[in-house]
Amino acid sequence: MPVVLDSPSAVRRAAMDLLARREHGRVELSRKLLRRGAPQELIDAALERLAAEGLLSEARYLESFVASRARAGYGPQRIREELSQRGLARGDIDQALRDSGVDWFTQLREVWQRKFAGCLPGDARERAQQGRFLAYRGYSMEMIGRLLSGRGEWD
Structure with a gap:
């Protein structure tokens, strides 16, 4: 039986379940919660609260994603494109690639x-x-x- 995401606590719980598996960007997490049937107003409020609590961090997500894809042998252009498709800002992506320390x-x-x-x-x-x-x-x-x-x- 599917979980109904019709309350702030249900949306928060679903978001935290996703974040427990791996880091997510704000846009990516929002899309996943929308696909699960959560209303946009509840998603926005839950994500704001998670970000304020430090549980949702774009910087941590970028660092994790760049490191993971670099270990898999992907180059900066491919990683940049994948992150752009996930709704992250170009400047943040470029900074994460520079800060990654990858040769x-x-x-x-x-x-x-x-x-x-x-x-x-x-x-x-x-x-x-x-x-x-x-x-x-x-x-x-x-x-x-x-x-x-x-x-x-x-x-």
Whole structure:
């Protein structure tokens, strides 16, 4: 039997259940509560209270998301796009990427070595294949070009 989210305490409980599983952004949490049938007025009030209590934090969510996706081998462009789709501000996303402490070129090299065994492309077709894969993962064409040309460390 589905839970009815028709009271402030029910909405708060549902929001806290979601936050207990993992960090959420405000927009993402609001969307999930709406899908569960909670009215927007109750959602807004519950999220304001959770944010005031420090239980809902965009900064913590950004930090957690960037770290998780970086560990999975995704680059800054892909992470930026995913966070934008989740309704976060571009400036906050860029700041979180800068503050993450991830060496994106080292990350790119590790992803490339896992996928292509560290073999530089022998012809244009292989170069295009490797470039498409790395671009899909969210790395810039400048970084990919530098890696695939064998020019060494990112400056």
